[in-house]
Amino acid sequence: SLYVGDLAPDVTEAMLFEKFSVVGPVLSIRVCRDMVTRRSLGYAYVNFQQPADAERALDLMNFEVLKDRPMRIMWSQRDPSLRRSGVGNVFIKNLDKSIDNKQMYDTFSSFGNILSCKVAQDAEGNSKGYGFVHFETEEAAQYAIQETHGMLLFDKKVFVGRFVPRKEREKELGEKAKKFT
DSSP states (O other): OEEEESOOTTOOHHHHHHHHTTTSOEEEEEEEEOTTTOOEEEEEEEEESSHHHHHHHHHHHTTOEETTEEOEEEEOOOOHHHHHHOTTEEEEESOOTTOOHHHHHHHHGGGSOEEEEEEEEOTTSOEEEEEEEEESSHHHHHHHHHHHTTOEETTEEOEEEEOOOHHHHHHHHHHHHHHTO
């Protein structure tokens, strides 16, 4: 099962079926919608009959444009514990505003298998100058940090480090604050 994100609000199951069925037989497609308004939440799940077709779709169609937006495709991660654990998750800041999801994916994919990759954006879709890459393994994340921290990317020196969840950062800041009072 593939997660397809960053979709335009008016993308339908039929549009996705047309796009993905070129790769292989599609079992089902579901655009996720708000339960009350029925408006699209901007992501969908695509299920192929054969896992090899899903793999090919991920390889060939990631960041392909649909309705003027590049689709962000990744394996559907049904188990939220992996996402929440922070294992393999890398934070990148001081990104040039012109860097998009695909460029970041291309930059970091040589370090290991990427589960997800996203540049943070404001309401208008402009880069906020930071992003996240979630690698399949902690080793790949460490390798990426070691090789890219402090490097120049589009003439900007980037910070690349382990992702630290907000609660952990706040706790750390609280401890530091106590030392100075």
